[in-house]
Amino acid sequence: MPRGIPKARQDESAMRFTSFHVPLLPNPKHMGSTYIKSDSQTLWARNTAKAIAAGKSRAVAPEEAAPAEVRRGSKVLVIHPGSRWLRIGRASDVTPISVPNVIARKYKPPVPPASFVEGVSRPHKDRERGQSSTVTQPGDEYSVGLASDDPFDAKVAAIQISLRDRMRFYKLRVTTNAPNTASIFNEQFKPEAIPEVNDPFRVDWITSPPDEDTLVGDKALRLSDPTELGYVLRWPIYGRSFNTRDYTSNQQVLSDVETILSAVLSEKYDIQPKTYKEYSVVLVIPDFYDRNYVQSLVRMLLVTMNFKQLCVQQESLAATYGAGISNGCVVDMGATTTSIACVDDGLVIHDTRMSLNMGGNDITEFLSVLMQKINFPYKDLNLARSYDWTVIEDLKARLCTLAEGDVALNLYDFVVRRPGKPAEKYGLRAYDEVILAPMCLFEPRVIEFEQKRRGQRPYSSPDVTDEIVEQIADHPTQAMIISTQHLLPPALPTPIVALDASLATPGSGLQTPSVSEPQPDAAPAYDAEMDTTAVGDNGGDVPRKTALSAPPPVVNGDGSADAPMEIVDGDDADVENKPVVEGAAGPGQVPQQQPAPQPRYPGGFPIDVCFEASKLPLDVAIFNSARAAGGDDKIRKYLTAVLVIGGCALIPGMAHALESRLQAIATPLVPNMEKVVIIPPPKDVDPRVLVWKGAAVLGKMDGVSDLWITAQDWDVLGMRGLKEKCFYL
C-alpha cells in the first residue's frame, strides 16, 4: 500500500496508483498448440490470400457477379454420416434431410445374399433351428428362476431380477404368469388383411429389375428382394468407421459413400457435381474417431468431389452448440454405437471419450428375440429382410419404455407390409419385454460383442494402424478407464463381475493378481453382500448394491493396463471372449512351462483395450467418462449436465433411467455428490438431429472462416492441417 494515504481514502477514490497493465496468464488450454509456431502455418495465409485474390477477380468479371442476397449458410453443406441415417442439409436450413444410409448396387451373378450378423444372444433352440422359430409353448414357464441350462435364459433372468428389484422399490405390482397369458394370446392370433385402398402407408415395392446401377436410401429399401433382382444391399458406415465386413476393399466402400452423397445432393437439393466447387462442407465426425476414416472422407470430399473447402467438427462439440451449452457430458445413443464425451468450454476432453459397441440395433434385435419367446404372432419374421426389420423397429419406437410404471400386460397392434401380399394387421400381447429390451444398454450381458466384430477387418493400412497405436498411447483414456474399473461398485444389477481367477493362468494372456506389495492406488476391497436399500432422498431412489465383491487390488506400479484383466463387464459367459491362448492350463491343470506368446494389441497392451471398454454398461461408462475428466469436482460438474441425444434418447423414461442409475453409482463414491441432471434437448428439437443443428450453427458463423481447409492445404498438410485448424489440439 502506498505510504501516507489512509486505506479508507484509497477505497473511496477507487483509483489505481499505477497504469501498468498486468497481462493475463496465457490460457493453458492453448499452450500445447503449435498454431502459428511453425513455418508451415504461413500456408494458411498464402492460400487465403490466393482465395481472396480469386474472389476479387471474379467480382470484376461481369458475368460472374455475385447474387445480391444470399442466405447465410446457403452455400455450406452440413453432412453427418451415421450407421443408419445420413443427415444432410444446407447450413441455412432449419432441419436436415434424413436418408437411410444404404445403397443397392447391381451385382454380377452370383449375387451374395443379404448379410445379417446377430448381435445379441439367442436361445439355443433358436440357434439350432434358424432364426425365426417360436420357442415358448403355451404352458411353458418363462420367468425369473426358470430352471434352464440355456445361457440365454440365465442372461434374461438376470435382467429380469434387476427389473423386479426396481419395480419392488417403486412399489409396483408384478403380474405373475404374464408371459404365459401373452404366449397363449399371441399363439392363437390370426392376422386381418388390410385392403390396399384402406392402407395409407402402403409401400410401392420395386418388383422387377430397375435400369439404374445403384439405388440409394428409401428407394434401395423398396427393392422387394434385392438378391433376386440382382442387387447387393449394403450400409457403408458401421460404428465410428466404415463397414468393412460387407466390403472387400476400401475403395468399394468409399465409392458407395460418394455415390450416396451425390445421389442425395442431386435428388433432394438439385446440386450437381459441377457446382460442388461452390460449396463448403461441415463434416461431422465421431468424437473417438478413426484417423483413417476421417482422412479418407476428407480426401474424398476435397479432392475427389472437389468441394470448395471443408471444416470438421466432432459430434459432442456440435451437440453442445445445438443445445446452447458450453459444458456437459454428451451421450449420443445411435443405432450401432453409443458415444460419450465431456465438453469443457468448447473443447472435447480427450480422455473422456468412450465408444460403446451397442445401440438401438441391439434393442431391436433383443426385442425380436424376446417377442419370439412369447410366440410373436408374425411367424415369418426374419431380421435380414429390411421390411421385417422395419416391423420390429416400429414396435420398438411405439412400445419400448424404460419407465417401470409402464410395465403391464397390454394389448398392442402392428402392421406387416410385404411385397406381393396385402398388408396384415396383427394383435400382440406383451408384458415386460418392452422394458427388458432397452435395459440391454444397462445390462449388456445379452450382447454378443465378439460376434459383432467377427468378419470385420481393420480399415486402416499398416502405417495408419501405427498412428492409432500412437493415439491410444497418447490418450490412454480407455486403458485408464479399464484399469480403474475395480474402484467401481456398480449400480444394481452387477454389471461388472470378477473374472474367474482360474483363468488367470500363465500363458493365458491374463495375469495373476499380485498383491504382495501395497499399492498406493489400491482400492479398498468391497464386501460381497447385497444391500438393496435406497440411496438417499431424491437421487438415490433406486435399489442398488452398495457392496460388491471386488477382486484384490491389482494396480501395476507403472499404471499399465494389464492389471485390470481381473475385472470385466458382463457375466461368466464373456470369459469365452477373452484372448485365451491355445495350450493354456485350465482350472486344476498343471500350467505348461514354456511361456505362450502374449497377444499384442494396439498400444502394446495384452488386451484390446478399446474393445473391452466398449462393452461397459451405459451408466458405468458415463460415470467413467466424467471421472476421466479429473477429480470429484469434475464428476460433480459433468454428472449435473448430461446431454442425452441420438435416436435412443427418444425411449420414454430414458432420462430417469439414467439419472437414477448414475446417482446410485456416484453418491457413494463422490463426496457431496449433487443430484444428477439429464439436460433435455432444447424444446421441439429432435435429439436425433441436434448434432446436425449444432454443426449448422457453426457453418453459419462468420468466425468459421478460420476453420476451413482447402484442397491445397490438405495436399500439403494432410491430417495435421485438419487438426490445427479444426481441433485445437
Ligand SMILES: Nc1ncnc2c1ncn2[C@@H]1O[C@H](COP(=O)(O)OP(=O)(O)OP(=O)(O)O)[C@@H](O)[C@H]1O
Ligand atoms: N422413438 C424411438 N424409440 C426408440 N428408438 C428409436 C426411436 N427413434 C429412433 N430410434 C432408434 O435410434 C437409432 C437411430 O439413431 P440415430 O438416428 O442417432 O442413428 P445413427 O446416427 O444412424 O447411428 P450411429 O450413431 O450409430 O451412427 C435406431 O436404432 C432407431 O431404431
